[in-house]
Amino acid sequence: IGYLIFTLRISSEGIDSTLVILQSRLQLHSKGETIKIIKKYGDLPLVECYPRQLNQVFMNILSNAIDALEDSGNSRMMDRLPCSSYQSPTIFIRTEMSDPTYLAITIADNGIGMSEEVRKRIFDPFFTTKPVGKGTGMGLPISYQIIVNQHNGQLYCTSAPGQGTEFVIKIPVV
Numbered sequence: 001i002g003y004l005i006f007t008l009r010i011s012s013e014g015i016d017s018t019l020v021i022l023q024s025r026l027q028l029h030s031k032g033e034t035i036k037i038i039k040k041y042g043d044l045p046l047v048e049c050y051p052r053q054l055n056q057v058f059m060n061i062l063s064n065a066i067d068a069l070e071d072s073g074n075s076r077m078m079d080r081l082p083c084s085s086y087q088s089p090t091i092f093i094r095t096e097m098s099d100p101t102y103l104a105i106t107i108a109d110n111g112i113g114m115s116e117e118v119r120k121r122i123f124d125p126f127f128t129t130k131p132v133g134k135g136t137g138m139g140l141p142i143s144y145q146i147i148v149n150q151h152n153g154q155l156y157c158t159s160a161p162g163q164g165t166e167f168v169i170k171i172p173v174v
Ligand SMILES: Nc1ncnc2c1ncn2[C@@H]1O[C@H](COP(=O)(O)OP(=O)(O)O)[C@@H](O)[C@H]1O
Pocket: 060, 064, 065, 068, 109, 111, 112, 113, 114, 118, 122, 127, 128, 129, 130, 134, 135, 136, 137, 138, 139, 140, 141, 164, 165
């Protein structure tokens, strides 16, 4: 399973189909708000990739972003939080050539964010801050395995409490 294929637009198509699957979750129950999706897809060259596995990574990262926006539903109303917390819940997705050798996919949210202690452990198997039954702690370790080991790529995360989170996936270009 997981044939190595060449494609031009696999990443944006994969992200779009993942968003369709997640569509019902974009409606946040907490505030009656809908998560805004801002997409900026660049012109991408050929990449060698396992599309099914890449889609699994998009699913893991986007699900986490939605969870983070759900959890920030109440705090957005609290006036002592930084101004980023006032923005309506948003997920930013950008694909671009980061340099001549890597395709970069950025997925960012303006949800609860993470402390440095949490951020350091997100790729540890079974690490989760979510309640039992909701989190398995395997989404990001599996994503890391797929991007770094299977695709010879890179996976970075920057985050701060109340400031949101940004994941950058880098896939080497053929
Ligand atoms: N976008 C995000 N915003 C805030 N925290 C996040 C985000 N993505 C991941 N995390 C943190 O990383 C942990 C591990 O994520 P993951 O491996 O997907 O497991 P799970 O989602 O089952 O907890 C989460 O429990 C959460 O604490």
